[in-house]
Amino acid sequence: MHSGDGLLDGLCPPMHEMSVAMEICQITERAIGARSPSAVTEVVIDVGDDAGVEIQSLEFCLEALFHSPPFSAARAVVRREGGDVLRVASVEVEE
């Protein structure tokens, strides 16, 4: 996480979950690639019990990051899993 990216303006201090949320956004952007969808509508994330991620914090951070295109209409769906899994499961887009 670095200063000056504009994403964190007005937020509480950066935290572990914010790093994870930013990585989720980058993975999503890579996944949609050259599709140029009109909007990302849903991002499904699997979070393991032992992943070291506090889900409410992660949801808060994602909500904060989902303010600008292509995420403006996106909602995060966090699925609690076992183990230490932490992954972007799927992305729903409108084309």
Next chain:
Amino acid sequence: MSVTVIDVRERVMARNDEIAADVRRRLEAARTPSFNFISSPGAGKTLLLERTLAALNDEMRVAVVTGDCQTQNDADRLARHTDRLVQAVVTHGGCHLDARQIETALASIELDETDLLLIENVGNLVCPAAWDLGESAKIVLFSITEGEDKPHKYPKAFQVAKVVILTKLDLLPHLDFDLAGAISSAREVNPLLRFFFLSARTGAGMDDWLAFLRVSAAERRYPVRA
């Protein structure tokens, strides 16, 4: 307008781990052992590294990358004990170093002329445990001013570490710290841990620690062939 679901199934750490693997390959190709120091804030990472650099500066080429939330204070402290450039990574509030930051720092480190790389992570016993930097091993500093149950409270840090250094041992007579209980607690989390016991302030226990670093560097430089 149609809705499409893209199956992604990509681990959040995947990109970091790819970069960490590349960092590890480069360090191993150069036979440069690297240790990633993690601990709670104030456990004594910087003082231990100061003493380590002061002791090894004349016999070994040690490179240092040090991370801090704000300020370059630690880098400034460490730079007084080495002729080499200390790489300061200011995370601007970020709670850990990541592999990309190490990759960037390596651009300024001549690995062929480096016998040992020491990475001082941000003071935090949670997040740094989750991020692979490409290091040879993570080392946890466990100060005896903390609770004996730290390993059970922060198990991941002790699970991913290979070495635990009990620090501030000079304070033991003044505290109620249960040293045997702390060791037992750490071994319950990770039975394979190797321990060092020292006081960087007094120098007690530093010989064993420095010997470990010398052997680590020598093994990589002059590998024993079976």
